[in-house]
Amino acid sequence: MSHPLPTEAELAEVAEVTARMRQSIGTVLAGLDQAVTATLAVVLAEGHLLMEDVPGVGKTTLARALALSLDCSVGRLQFTPDLLPSDVTGVSIFRSDDHRFEFRPGPIFANVVIADEINRASPKTQAALLESMQERAVTVDGQTRPLPRPFVVVATQNPIEMEGTYPLPEAQRDRFMAQVSIGYPSARDEMVMLDSHDGIDPLTQVRPVTDTETLARLIAVARRIYAAPAIKQYIVDLVTATRHDSALRLGASPRAALQLLAAAKARAAMAGRNHVLPDDIKALAVSVLAHRLIPSTEARLAGRTPAKILSETVARTSVPTEARDLPPRREQAVLPGTRVTAV
Amino acid sequence: MTTRATTARSPWYATPVVAIGILLGLNGFATMVEWGEWLSTVVGLVAVVALLIIVTRLLTRSRLLPTLVGAATAVIVSVPTFARNEDGGAHMLPTPSALRDLATAVGDGVHEAATTVAPAEMSRPLVALVMVGVFSAFLLAEHVAVSWRAAAVAGIVLLAPWMPAVVLQHRVSTSALIGAIAAWVLLLALTTRHTGSFTSLSPWAAGTATVATVALVAVVAPTALGAAGWGAIPRFSTPSQLDTTSRLNLALDLRNSLTANSAAPKIVYFTSGRRPEAFRVYTLIDFDGSAWSRPDTAPSAQAPLDGGVQWPAPVNGWEDRELDRVSVQVLSQAESSLPLPPVPRSVTVGGDWAYFPALDEVSSDTTSTQNLSYEFEADLNYFSADALRSLGSAAGQDPLLDPRYLELADAIDVDNVGAKAREVVGDAPTRYDQAMALQEFLRDTQVFTYDTSVTPSGDDSVSVFLDDRSGYCVQFASAMVVMSRSLGIPTRLAIGFLPGERGSDGESIITGANAHAWPELYFEGAGWVRFEPTPAVQTGARPVYADPTNTGALNPFDEFPIPGQGPTTAPTAVPQPAEVPGTAQSGDSSAAPPWWMWVVVAIVITGLVVGWRLMHSRRVTAARVDDPERVWAWLQERLPHGFAWPDTLTPHESEAHVRRALFADAMFLSADADRALSELVVAVSDHRYAPQGATPSFDSLKDDARIVIDEVTSTKAPDATGRRSRVGGPSAPRRGA
CATH class of the missing domain: 3.10.620.30 (C8orf32 fold)
Known part of the structure; x- marks a missing residue:
């Protein structure tokens, strides 16, 4: 193991900071434990989050509450059909005083980028955002500029059935680590909400609870969480099951497997644990995998959503007690970087 | 992964009981066949198959695998015993041609059974036919009774060999009949799921056993005891395989x-x-x-x-x-x-x-x-x-x-x-x-x-x-x-x-x-x-x-008089039976390896497997004495039905599953059992998934498991005062995820 395991102190810090963030977000939006957990896990895994839901349930509010809880730069993009790629990435303008071009960075140069209604923009503009999400860099005028770290995009979109939308292609949905749906609040939570929004906007009350450096440290800690071979086996079992499910036209990609592991590590870190449990995988599987799956026509007509199909897959997949699909010993013995000359 | 381990080990010790029940069923054919040496062949081969099924059941928890192994063994041991090539030589290995010859032998057996008069002398094909029946019944009954613990249903299979005696109203050995019924009742007892105390039969199983025993005795016993049988039992027209001696009815009810x-x-x-x-x-x-x-x-x-x-x-x-x-x-x-x-x-x-x-x-x-x-x-x-x-x-x-x-x-x-x-x-x-x-x-x-x-x-x-x-x-x-x-x-x-x-x-x-x-x-x-x-x-x-219309030329029954065969030609030979059973059998036994050889082979295999397992378990004991996985599996196996968790649950979910199952009966674990269960969950979870698990001693884990089992089983059963619930202390706080 190249990375040392996180220490107890480090883990305690992760748990403590994320608890504060959770509390901070909770002052704005009540009763969203699942969505907030997935959101924080994505942030700790330095992934990108897609929030899909009907208008008015608090997608943007959650994104803004998250951004406000962090003492970091926040970019805000309101996607419209006439938004251009340069409006996202920035543009080089000519400075007449010293006769040269100067790059004016776009809103994407920020730690947390809130991309509102991403499916209202034209595919060209969507592509510009999604490319930079994957590469964590922007190339303008032949010059590649790295984006600040940590870099987290929180995109919101309306369900594709709504009018005036350009649905995200599968390849681009795959870039998002997780998709969360907020859903309508319960009657009690809605009462609390009406109460707290009475008079003042609770967003103005949100104060940052952590800063960029801390967040970067937490992200580094989450990466070092231990995942046992049995855990990796479990992930492989799950994604393999989605690929062989007759109800699904498209299964989960290898990238999905990687991101599921990263998110599970983040969740374990939030719980102050130094190792991943299958419970982490189960809690995050639907959020991380469902938006990448395409159901078959029969399944769609039968009203089976990918999330439902995935829940069934999870419910019937055995939790491994040990790894079965380990690579053969010889392959294992070859260390990375060692050249194998003889065959 | 469809054949993954089931929740609990099958009661392998019930397999020999099924074998005994099936073999006693041969008495149902008592008046139709002649007893002889072939009986020991049947018993020997069934013993070999039963032995290998038991070994497989000890090695795996699969439901299907032991039956498949049994079926394969049945074919393998049948080949040298029954399959003969055209020269009469025995096959040693189940090659395709050997299997074909085996099928031919069984087919001959069917033919002989249809043409031979009871009591039939048992030739090789007839024994092969009996063997097919015995193996099928045994494997089916064993699978149903042991793999699925449905011994009551298996009773139908055990009953089947007695049907000829019932239908033909033949006498059967009373002791054999009682033995078969006893085997079945024992089977019911052995295959009952644990409900806590080991010896108590579930009311369902006991009720079924009683009803079925009464039914079996009522149907078969009058015949067995020499009564005229049940006048009400309709006389089925028997298929020709089961045909027996007949006489013209002199009271002239033809x-x-x-x-x-x-x-x-x-x-x-x-x-x-x-x-x-x-x-x-x-x-x-x-x-x-x-x-x-x-x-x-x-x-x-x-x-x-x-x-x-x-x-x-x-x-x-x-x-x-x-x-x-x-x-x-x-x-x-x-x-x-x-x-x-x-x-x-x-x-x-x-x-x-x-x-x-x-x-x-x-x-x-x-x-x-x-x-x-x-x-x-x-x-x-x-x-x-x-x-x-x-x-x-x-x-x-x-x-x-x-x-x-x-x-x-x-x-x-x-x-x-x-x-x-x-x-x-x-x-x-x-x-x-x-x-x-x-x-x-x-x-x-x-x-x-x-x-x-x-x-x-x-x-x-x-x-x-x-x-x-x-x-x-x-x-x-x-x-x-x-x-x-x-x-x-x-x-x-x-x-x-x-x-x-x-x-x-x-x-x-x-x-x-x-x-x-x-x-x-x-x-x-x-x-x-x-x-x-x-x-x-x-x-x-x-x-x-x-015939008033006949001019007396030909016997009207002879549509095709055989030409060239005058009335004074040599008599046509009496049709010979296809095979003289006695000699055929003695010829076979010299060509085939005796059945006991297979018993020896099976014993050797069993010995090797048991030895390997002993060695293996000793090594395991030495290296991983604190293996929480074993305790966990033991707990899963011993918990009553409804409490044992499926393999799709994580340890923490399993803990919740047990608590939920108790809660459904409005019961809670006592503080002690609660702590024990949580400790076990943490131990097995750490063992599986943590970088370096805690190492509680095997004995303490086993004690924990025992506490949980005792608690759950005793809470499940009503206690002496008839109260169903036993409310323990407050639940320990949940740990982990």
């Missing part, structure tokens, strides 16, 4: 012979020329109006079979006549008289047989015709219409005959029948013409209907028949007997067989459906002459001499 067992071959014969028109077995004289009976005492006059002609009247020039030679092999028909054509003939038969001229029967007090082979030469053209017409007047005096041949019982309405007879014969001048008139009257399908469903009724069945005009051969024949007796013609009834179907190899086959009865009229100087009043639908054509 219907059973005509309908039941009708397809089973009873007699096979070869003839050098024509076929006899009928085979008579018994002659009956006394008729009380509704039933025929045999005289209690055998006629005293008898003659040895000395190669001469057997016929009650003198036969002139026997040696010069055209004789047809017929070889007969009787299969499952056990009679005390030989089936012989009602014409002059000379019988050659081994054993204690004698000729009784009064009844014109060749019979024996000591032996039966079952499995008997004999030959006779007969003059099938002995009678002719012209000769018969010239013999005797219409109501001649036959001073030498017993008056019983003219006797009409008091129950018979003689006036009515006699009037009818006189009306039919009119002014026929001779006895022959009178007989022909009666025969043609009864054969008229415009008037009479052939129907085997008619039940003879009344004291005067002949009058009823003449009114209803519907019946089968017995009614037709009895009617003609009574009518001709009323005309003063000595008449008697003969029962036997029609000549049957021609087989493909030139043989003729008489089945149960060929059973028949006909009247025989006395002609002074010629003897007893058969007439055929039953319509052609059953009997075919009339006898040559009694």
Whole structure:
């Protein structure tokens, strides 16, 4: 193991900071434990989050509450059909005083980028955002500029059935680590909400609870969480099951497997644990995998959503007690970087 | 991953009980087969298969795998025991050709079972057939009872081998029957799921066992104990494989012979020329109006079979006549008289047989015709219409005959029948013409209907028949007997067989459906002459001499006279049985490896496996004495049904599952058990998923598991005071995710 395991102190810090963030977000939006957990896990895994839901349930509010809880730069993009790629990435303008071009960075140069209604923009503009999400860099005028770290995009979109939308292609949905749906609040939570929004906007009350450096440290800690071979086996079992499910036209990609592991590590870190449990995988599987799956026509007509199909897959997949699909010993013995000359 | 481990290990110790139950079931065939050495082969092979199933069950928790292993083993051990190539050599390995030969052996067994008479001597193919049945029943019952713990259902399979005894109302060994029932009840007890205390049967299982035992005893026991069986049990027509010895019913209810067992071959014969028109077995004289009976005492006059002609009247020039030679092999028909054509003939038969001229029967007090082979030469053209017409007047005096041949019982309405007879014969001048008139009257399908469903009724069945005009051969024949007796013609009834179907190899086959009865009229100087009043639908054509349309050219039964085979050619050989069972079996045992070799092999394999497991477990014990996985699996296995968690749950979810299952019964774990359960969950979770798990001692984990099991099982069962719930302390805080 190249990375040392996180220490107890480090883990305690992760748990403590994320608890504060959770509390901070909770002052704005009540009763969203699942969505907030997935959101924080994505942030700790330095992934990108897609929030899909009907208008008015608090997608943007959650994104803004998250951004406000962090003492970091926040970019805000309101996607419209006439938004251009340069409006996202920035543009080089000519400075007449010293006769040269100067790059004016776009809103994407920020730690947390809130991309509102991403499916209202034209595919060209969507592509510009999604490319930079994957590469964590922007190339303008032949010059590649790295984006600040940590870099987290929180995109919101309306369900594709709504009018005036350009649905995200599968390849681009795959870039998002997780998709969360907020859903309508319960009657009690809605009462609390009406109460707290009475008079003042609770967003103005949100104060940052952590800063960029801390967040970067937490992200580094989450990466070092231990995942046992049995855990990796479990992930492989799950994604393999989605690929062989007759109800699904498209299964989960290898990238999905990687991101599921990263998110599970983040969740374990939030719980102050130094190792991943299958419970982490189960809690995050639907959020991380469902938006990448395409159901078959029969399944769609039968009203089976990918999330439902995935829940069934999870419910019937055995939790491994040990790894079965380990690579053969010889392959294992070859260390990375060692050249194998003889065959 | 569909065949992944089930939740609990199968009760492997129930497998031998199933084997014993199935083997005891062989007693159901007791009257149909001959016991012999083959029994040890069956027991040995079943023991080998059972042993390997047990070993597999010890190694895996799969439900299907042990049965598959058992089936494969069954084939593998059957190949050297039963499969033979064309040269009779044994196969050692289950190659494709060996499997083909095995299938051939079983197919031969089916054929033999269909043609052999009970009790069958067990040849190799028959044993192979029995083995197929035993293996199938054993594997099925074992799978149902042990893999799925459905011993009650398996009882149906265990019951199956007893069915022949039930259906055929045979005696079976009472102790074997009780043993089989005991095996089944034991099976029910052994395969019950744990409900905490080990010895208590669940009420469901106990109830089923009781009901099933009562049912089994009620159905089988009366037969086993020698009672006449249940009159209410319908007599099924048995398939030909289960066919057993049969007899013509002398009380003359031939219907059973005509309908039941009708397809089973009873007699096979070869003839050098024509076929006899009928085979008579018994002659009956006394008729009380509704039933025929045999005289209690055998006629005293008898003659040895000395190669001469057997016929009650003198036969002139026997040696010069055209004789047809017929070889007969009787299969499952056990009679005390030989089936012989009602014409002059000379019988050659081994054993204690004698000729009784009064009844014109060749019979024996000591032996039966079952499995008997004999030959006779007969003059099938002995009678002719012209000769018969010239013999005797219409109501001649036959001073030498017993008056019983003219006797009409008091129950018979003689006036009515006699009037009818006189009306039919009119002014026929001779006895022959009178007989022909009666025969043609009864054969008229415009008037009479052939129907085997008619039940003879009344004291005067002949009058009823003449009114209803519907019946089968017995009614037709009895009617003609009574009518001709009323005309003063000595008449008697003969029962036997029609000549049957021609087989493909030139043989003729008489089945149960060929059973028949006909009247025989006395002609002074010629003897007893058969007439055929039953319509052609059953009997075919009339006898040559009694056919008003026939010019007397050919015997109508011989559609295809065999050319080139004159009446004096050498007799056709008696058909040999396909195989002489005794010799075949002894030949086999020398070629095949003895069955005990397989037992030795199985024991060696078992020893190796057990040794390997012991070594392995010792190594495990040394290296991973604190393995929480084992304790976890043990806990999962021992928890009552409904508490054990499926494999799709994580340890923490499993903990919640147990708590939820308790909560559904409004119960909680005591603080102690709660702590123990949480400790176990953390231990197994850490062991599986943490970088370096905590190492609690194996004993403490095992103690924890025991606390949880005791708590759950005792809470589940109502306690002594009848209270269902036992509320413990507050739950320990949940840990982990």
